[in-house]
Amino acid sequence: MMIRVICILLPFLLGGLAQAADLDFVQEVRPVLSDSCYNCHGPDAKARKGKLRLDDRAAAFKSEVLTNDEMLKRLTSEDPDERMPPPDSKRVLSLKDRAKLVQWLKAGAKWPEDDRHWAFVPPGRSALPKIKNEAWVRNEIDSFILARLERKGWQPSPQTDKATLLRRVTFDLTGLPPTIEELDDFLNDDAPDAYEKAVDRLLQSSQYGEHMALGWMEASRYADTDGYQNDRLRYMWVWRDWLIKALNDNMPFDRFVTEQMAGDLLPDRNFYTQVATGYNRNHRINSEGGSIPDEWIVEYVADRVETMGTMFLGLTLTCSRCHDHKYDPVGQKDFYRLFAFFNNIAEAGLGPNNGNSPPFIKVPKSWPNLSEEESEFVVPDPPKVKVVQTSVPRPQPGAPDTVMVLHERSNPRPTYLLNRGLYDQPDKSEKLQPATPPVLGVWKKEWPKNRIGLSQWLLDPKHPLTARVTINRLWQHYFGMGLVKTSENFGVQGELPSHPALLDWLATEFVRRDWNIKAMHKLIVTSATYRQASEALTLHLEEDPENRLLAHGPRKRLSPYQIRDAALFNSGLLVEKIGGPSVKPYMPPRIWKSISNATYKQDKGEKLYRRSMYTYWRRTVPPPTMMTLNAAAREVCIVRNDQTTTPLQALTMMNNVTFVESARFLAERVMKTKGLSHSRRIAHAFRMVTSREPTPGETKRLLADLRFYLDDFRRRPEAAKQLLTVGEKKADPMLDAVTLASYALVANTILNLDEAIMQD
């Protein structure tokens, strides 16, 4: 194996030597310096060794190590006392990276004067690149993608077939598959704008808002409980309702963010904008008796800063909480200046024993259809902290008809830098005022130094990050991977964009189109890039296995929510009601009780079949089916999920009650379609799940299986009846149990196909 690796790498290493003089500092050298050297020779003054810093051009040259051979000597020395990084630091500098630095130094250590990290320079709008195959291009996105492919000598893939395309775009925009009727309509529509019409229909559907809300909910760490120890109940679904509606109404992104960040402060504030601020209350709250309130207020405020960092700035601000950032130019003081924006909420350190934590407001019964009077801004009660159990300071709990919001205290809480991030170690020598890190763009004087101003800063057209980071997540939604793969980190340690000019073009286009989210969705899904067939050539697989160059369309696994929703949808079980409180579908026995003091009380009837975004989310015991399929845990902000394949997923897909019940009712659906032969029924079920007709070979195989199951269950009719009792919904007694159970197993097979849970 090792030999093979060397064989592959050797030509590269040699090639690397030949073009050494071309090494680009920002793109190629600094990432290595950052990864291997900045821990001790970077922005963090306290951790700096030998007074040497390699993150600052002037300081690095002043030290002369770049030019006097000192660094070269340290990199090439075999003496453990000399060698850098020191062996006992346990930092690994690979052979090729070491060779890179050596070559850079030997070529004169070229370090441009403007060495700003690419992501801290506001996006510029470059001209569209020149391309050869102009006929392929449908919009600007395609020019950028094609130019890169052509440079490599590759061609894009042809458009995928219509059925696959409709399935792809329907899942991407609504989280659900197309119905057979929608498929047939589309296949029979030969008009040139047939696809665009379908896209418009999907963008207008209310399922669009539900589906798009999910990513935002995961990033906003939305849950139905507080998240620590006894994990007390909270009521935040009203915020989720607001979110779905805002997305369905296509609220411009700048307004969407501003309402969530500062809806309690806006001049035109009202009840709805107040509800929007629940975004910044979705963090965990500790209600464990014995906890020290001041300590936890710090955690809540820090969580808001960190979430904003990940979602809008694509930066790991967390690092700067305890010390200056090791890699990015964000100092510890910068962190606490951002902290100051969120440090003035009229909140309590401990949560109540169940219920919302102040500040919260009462939600009228008429929600979401409020009268004019009810739509007005409400002043929440201040926290009324009562000491219980000798010394536990608890606030008043908010009842189920309340929702948590932001509200400012009348006397501002002072903000200090906290040494090592600890609540009891403030540096009281300097009181810190709200401010943003200077490296991330200017702060205009006219902006108020509060969360309104903070939103204005985030959404300023010149801001280097917000639009890029948002567009990149949008791209990730469609292609399974962002143009910047590390969608959570645009900093020096993040990955470089695969198509930097495209990223910037999209970011500026987003601003140019007045932050119109649906317009950006439409731009992407109508591109030729998105419409490509997803079959990969062996050449692609070998040279670009992650499909970064997009020589073919995306092939990605459905999200856990989509997998469950699609199964319910195809079986006709899905209850498509929008919004409302969370529901409690099937769970394993004693799911909560076995490790906590709470009991899960499963719902009945239609609440078992709502979309998965409404499933009750207990943070310390999250829904296991969703977790098995790689949902985010909702503890902290997560914008990128891992997608590993495990045997537990197979067990869930085969045996979990929801999926077995779905198989039963998918079987009923096709059995009740009149006048169909066995093979037509199978084909019908197959098409509902995969959006395509099975091949004769596939039908034949499944038909043989059906006969096998029929024979089997005929010998064991009681077993057939047993299978039909899985799940609450009763089987239609008019149908023959043996036949129905046999079809259920075929449906179970179809729902477990790779194609059923993949988006091609």
Added chain:
Amino acid sequence: MEAMEEFRIQQTRRAFLERSTLGLGSIALGSLLHGAEKPRNQIGGLEGFPHFAPKAKRVIYLFQSGGPSQMDLFDPKPHLADHFGEEVPESIYPAERKTTMTSGQASFPLAPSTFKFARHGASGIHLSNAMPHLAKVIDEVCVIKSMYTEAINHDPAATLFQTGSVIPGRPSMGAWASYGLGSVNADLPSFVALTSGTGGQPLYDRLWGAGFLPGRFQGVKFRGQGDPILDLYNPAGVTRAQRRRMLDALGELNAKQASRYNDPAIATRIAQYELAFRMQMSVPELIDFKSEPKSTLDLYGPEATKVGKYAYNCLLARRLAERGVRFIQLFHRGWDSHGGAPKQIAARCRDTDQATAGLLRDLKQRGMLEDTLVVWGGEFGRTVYCQGKLTRTNYGRDHHPNCFTYWMAGGGVKGGLSYGETDDYSVNVVDKPVHVHDLQATIMHQLGIDHERLTYRYQGRYFRLTDVHGKVVKDVLS
């Protein structure tokens, strides 16, 4: 940019080629969506792991959730009997380390232990009479009386022990071990969590979670009710033959997809379905204790065959260990003795003492103790002062982070050693302090891992279990 992209493509090509040579039995095959993974060896461990020859092939960690009382179990302070009810002065017990459950108390009266202590074994280690079974195997055990932590409440303290940080989001210890070392049994997960006990402090899935590591490294929780592993059993009425039939169809139809889309992830999915099918056999065999002779069951006590009890979990732990499971994490709830401590502590010892000692004996008689590291302890200790009303026979104790006791046995640890000392009040460590991160570094060391070199890059930073801390406690190693 051009050169950079070419470089990256070379890198991913390398990762791809390496992964495609892995056997189908390996759990390590991931989808290419997150293709930044490091090269892995045949059992799915990282290249270069273990860093050195391990003393322990596996770990059984008996976590006693709630915080067992050190001065009622391991750390006798007999002279305190003469100071019953006297105020513990602030010079001894600092106010800022008191939780808000007791910091408002008008007085902090000293509560001497009601338990009797004696020396046991050739080593003469002190134990309270609540643990007569452990007393008989004490020469296998290294008692560390000088543990300390910063966390003062259950959730942060337990999260610190299991993940190295008080703030949720980091991988648990077992996930780290699986990530580094891979799995030697292709039919079972390499990290298993078992829970027992009711009431008292709740547990959280994150204590055996994968944090930011890929999800496949999370601990698989065995359940005390219903399917032992979530959705393990076929639905009612469905036979194994039917399932085989279905898997054959899936294999056939999915293979067609694989050749159409040229997607290596499909081969992984087919393999995982086959592994699931094998688990449907291996797990029921695993939890079937019929083959265990009475003499073995007797070691663990009368609850050895009661599903979901601590004793059952101890026996299951041994069976998992035999089958090559790398990290077995037990959690037993109910040690949080704020009130009625003497009764509660005695009850928890009745739940656990015989089975714990039985596990050590059983491992020993099979020759497995020498390469199995057994760890016992909770998230913190208890206060010497009384919480609530103090009487001669009853007291409560609040959380105490400054000193408490852990013990380890087997796996290259010195048996019959008492390590570290606390002050006269069991309030502070006075000799050989061992921090949570030190314990974690030591456990990793016994598995052949240098804790400073087991890192994972997340959000641009290299994270590790021990954060930037942790020293291997070499003194306790044989």
